[in-house]
Amino acid sequence: xxxxxxxxxxxxxxxxxxxxxxxxxxxxxxxxxxxxxxxxxxxxxxxxxxxxxxxxxxxxxxxxxxxxxxxxxxxxxxxxxxxxxxxxxxxxxxxxxxxxxxxxxxxxxxxxxxxxxxxxxxxxxxxxxxxxxxxxxxxxxxxxxxxxxxxxxxxxxxxxxxxxxxxxxxxxxxxxxxxxxxxxxxxxxxxxxxxxxxxxxxxxxxxxxxxxxxxxxxxxxxxxxxxxxxxxxxxxxxxxxxxxxxxxxxxxxxxxxxxxxxxxxxxxxxxxxxxxxxxxxxxxxxxxxxxxxxxxxxxxxxxxxxxxxxxxxxxxxxxxxxxxxxxxxxxxxxxxxxxxxxxxxxxxxxxxxxxxxxxxxxxxxxxxxxxxxxxxxxxxxxxxxxxxxxxxxxxxxxxxxxxxxxxxxxxxxxxxxxxxxxxxxxxxxxxxxxxxxxxxxxxxxxx
Numbered sequence: 001x002x003x004x005x006x007x008x009x010x011x012x013x014x015x016x017x018x019x020x021x022x023x024x025x026x027x028x029x030x031x032x033x034x035x036x037x038x039x040x041x042x043x044x045x046x047x048x049x050x051x052x053x054x055x056x057x058x059x060x061x062x063x064x065x066x067x068x069x070x071x072x073x074x075x076x077x078x079x080x081x082x083x084x085x086x087x088x089x090x091x092x093x094x095x096x097x098x099x100x101x102x103x104x105x106x107x108x109x110x111x112x113x114x115x116x117x118x119x120x121x122x123x124x125x126x127x128x129x130x131x132x133x134x135x136x137x138x139x140x141x142x143x144x145x146x147x148x149x150x151x152x153x154x155x156x157x158x159x160x161x162x163x164x165x166x167x168x169x170x171x172x173x174x175x176x177x178x179x180x181x182x183x184x185x186x187x188x189x190x191x192x193x194x195x196x197x198x199x200x201x202x203x204x205x206x207x208x209x210x211x212x213x214x215x216x217x218x219x220x221x222x223x224x225x226x227x228x229x230x231x232x233x234x235x236x237x238x239x240x241x242x243x244x245x246x247x248x249x250x251x252x253x254x255x256x257x258x259x260x261x262x263x264x265x266x267x268x269x270x271x272x273x274x275x276x277x278x279x280x281x282x283x284x285x286x287x288x289x290x291x292x293x294x295x296x297x298x299x300x301x302x303x304x305x306x307x308x309x310x311x312x313x314x315x316x317x318x319x320x321x322x323x324x325x326x327x328x329x330x331x332x333x334x335x336x337x338x339x340x341x342x343x344x345x346x347x348x349x350x351x352x353x354x355x356x357x358x359x360x361x362x363x364x365x366x367x368x369x370x371x372x373x374x375x376x377x378x379x380x381x382x383x384x385x386x387x388x389x390x391x392x393x394x395x396x397x398x399x400x401x402x403x404x405x406x407x408x409x410x411x412x413x414x415x416x417x418x419x420x421x422x423x424x425x426x427x428x429x430x431x432x433x434x435x436x437x438x439x440x441x442x443x444x445x446x447x
Contacts, residue, residue, distance in 0.1 A: 025065035034083035043417035099376035100293035122216035126159035151213025172366035181251035230374030
């Protein structure tokens with residue numbers, strides 16, 4: 001059943017029905033695919049025939065049903081736009097799956113390569129409320145799984161907030177150090193120099209960052225051994241899962257990222273003691289193996305759409321820590337981490353860390369999901385494939401309507417668009433929700 005339209009939306013749609021094209025308006029909203037916070041643009045576009053200079057098509061904002069050009073926000077955060085985040089999650093799932101089982105231009109032989117799923121945690125910055133296996137928290141209580149106290153310090157005054165923030169700020173650099181040590185450790189176990197190992201082996205990975213409840217970043221990573229040509233090339237026989245596991249443990253112990261000196265204290269950062277490494281089985285083992293390739297891909301993709309808001313902070317930048325945090329629902333622990341970012345960000349020697357810009361991320365400024373060059377297909381390639389598909393559909397529909405679009409190889413596109421805002425009007429939001437409800441009903445009936 002469609003949701004009832006608000007009175008304001010009814011008036012807007014009634015006016016458009018009398019003086020405009022309500023069907024075109026609905027189609028423009030539907031083309032957003034359910035995006036909740038589209039970018040609104042004003043301006044124009046001209047398609048000019050390259051040989052003759054003839055204007056074959058002209059689009060201006062005043063000719064569009066909404067009076068503006070609407071573009072999907074493509075935000076990866078589920079808290080900002082659930083629809084666009086779902087697209088990002090699915091793309092990440094396909095990217096990770098292609099590097100484990102093949103597909104999207106990657107051959108199925110990659111499923112035979114040694115690969116593991118590893119989790120790298122942050123060190124301790126002070127005791128926090130937790131749910132230890134088979135015991136009580138150090139506070140003497142047994143916390144429920146949804147207890148808001150979980151992850152908060154037992155003694156906030158003694159918790160090392162500075163180190164926690166600086167750890168987040170240096171986590172990406174530490175991963176880079178780990179990757180260097182990993183290649184060294186693999187070469188050492190094979191009895192090769194690092195340069196010689198590059199001629200017969202390549203290390204590929206895809207990783208995602210996740211916030212623990214205490215606000216510290218840790219990494220989940222798929223790490224795979226390939227031949228020198230990458231995913232399409234089998235690694236040497238000595239490159240086993242056991243060798244990879246052992247090399248990861250050693251590299252994680254050795255890796256260290258130097259930090260700044262603040263108030264006479266020199267900081268350096270290492271991974272925490274908890275390191276989990278598990279072999280990934282083939283997709284053929286789905287249902288019988290505890291860790292199939294599809295399960296790993298789904299797990300990584302889930303965290304690709306989350307941010308620091310899972311740790312009780314904001315999902316948008318902090319402009320002023322006084323006004324932005326009032327009534328925001330930010331937890332006391334996250335508030336102290338944000339204020340620590342703000343105070344450290346004022347120090348000239350920490351300017352490069354841009355802690356104030358990333359205060360809402362509790363200091364972490366790296367990409368949430370990254371991969372090595374040869375792991376698999378890129379997110380950009382997946383987006384381009386989707387764009388090409390949508391373009392082909394648009395051309396087919398235009399041809400059926402008797403208005404074929406010009407050949408892109410013979411047309412010069414001259415456009416000028418400027419930002420005009422974000423979001424949907426009340427009428428647009430109702431149209432978008434109505435279409436989504438209708439589509440869901442159609443799927444249910446078909447099923």
